[in-house]
Amino acid sequence: MRRLLASIALVTLLSPSHSRPQVTAPVKPDSVRMAVIGDMGTGETPQYDVSRRMTEAHAKFPFDFVIMLGDNIYGGSKPKDFERKFSIPYKPLLDAGVKFYASLGNHDSTNESFYAPFNMNGLTYYTFKKGNVRFFALNSNYMEPKQLAWLENELKGAGDGDWKICYFHHPLFSSGRMHGSSTDLRLVLEPLFLKYHVDVVFAGHDHVYERVKPQNGIYYFTEGASGELRAGDLKQSTFTAKGFDSDNTFMLVEFAGNQMNFQTISRAGQSVDSGVILRQMRSSANSSPPASREAGAQLATGQSWAPRVNELNQP
């Protein structure tokens, strides 16, 4: 009987639902390390499961902060909503000093921008820097001319030395059936991203995970399954590089020099996507991007960086 119980316990521990995530990122000294979550604020079991996986991953991949892609709190703005849907599930990370930087989704009250743990400082769009990575958190619910002017000014002022990462709620490229690509938003944002050499864009809204093939040299990720999930929602698309819609997910990202390692981990602890994006030297800010970003580029003085992906550890 004891042997039987021990065997059952061993099998249970080794089963996918209890396997700890294998982290593929190198965890280099002085790297910028973050997690990415979107559409998480349900307060239900999947969100808590994902947050546990994040805590487990943090033990091996000590990320310093998390970027939140919107829909941070569903269905209410009472204090108990914020406890059940944020401060309780992420308590181990908050206690470990991990900071959260939120953007607003279509289910979020504008006043979330004042909520201290979201680090928005009363702003619905803002920028911050970690190491050699500059982040731009945008409000895609309300992309007014004033926000666009601010973004252009900030992107221009950031120059080309650092990584430029934009994140917001509504994806510019998405194969999700429920929402799909936000084409009107793309009309106003993509030209700015191209002009000022944004490297990577993260968004949520569609409750799936998707990595998009580079669009004019820019890499797009949808991570909208960190609490919510729309199973089977991804449709066939010419721009999908990798999609996953059968379980909840979160991402781990590490920036080290001109290299960005990413890994997407499921609620079950499995690695569903991973890769490396390399920044390469590009031509000056005012010139058009090269025709192919997949080809290698020569390093030259006075030029700036462009991203190229190497896919690793494909499941």
Place this chain on the structure above:
Amino acid sequence: MKKQASIKTILSLTLLVIAGTLTARCGRASSQAVPDTRGFKEFHDRVEEYEKLHKDAEKSLPKLKKKSKQAVIAAREQALVTKIRQLRSNARRGDIFTPSATEAITRVIKTVFAGPDAQPVRDTIQAGEPLEGFEVQVNQRYPDNLPFTTVPPTLLRKLPGLPDEVDYRILGSALLLVDRKANMIVDFIPNAIP
């Protein structure tokens, strides 16, 4: 000779008809432009009045820190709603979106929906989650459990600019003016969105 005279007469009459038509069209266009200008001016003035009212309401309350607890944020939002309602207890639909303003703004919206970017604008609004069973009223809070429909940036570019205190919002086919911090409907145009 008689034939030449009749041709001249026909040509003269034709020219007169053309001139008359052009004059009438220009008259219509210029009279249309005047209401739009007046409508936008009225809207601007009324929004400015509301902006002042909002600021007066905020001044009467403790300042909200940029990093606050949710209990404090929620309480302040409710207090702001109460104060604004007191200051504009007789507010009615059309106080800000006056008839002239409504005409001018709906004309702008129709132009956007007839323009080259109409499809992405339409797609953005239709991609919003279903919003049924909600009756819009002035001074009403926007319900917590109701998601936002993204206001298409192409449309936002064409609408009159607003101060920081208020935003446009779309709910069904209505265009709303919403107090951002109070999360409260200030005025609206029903059936504004085609």
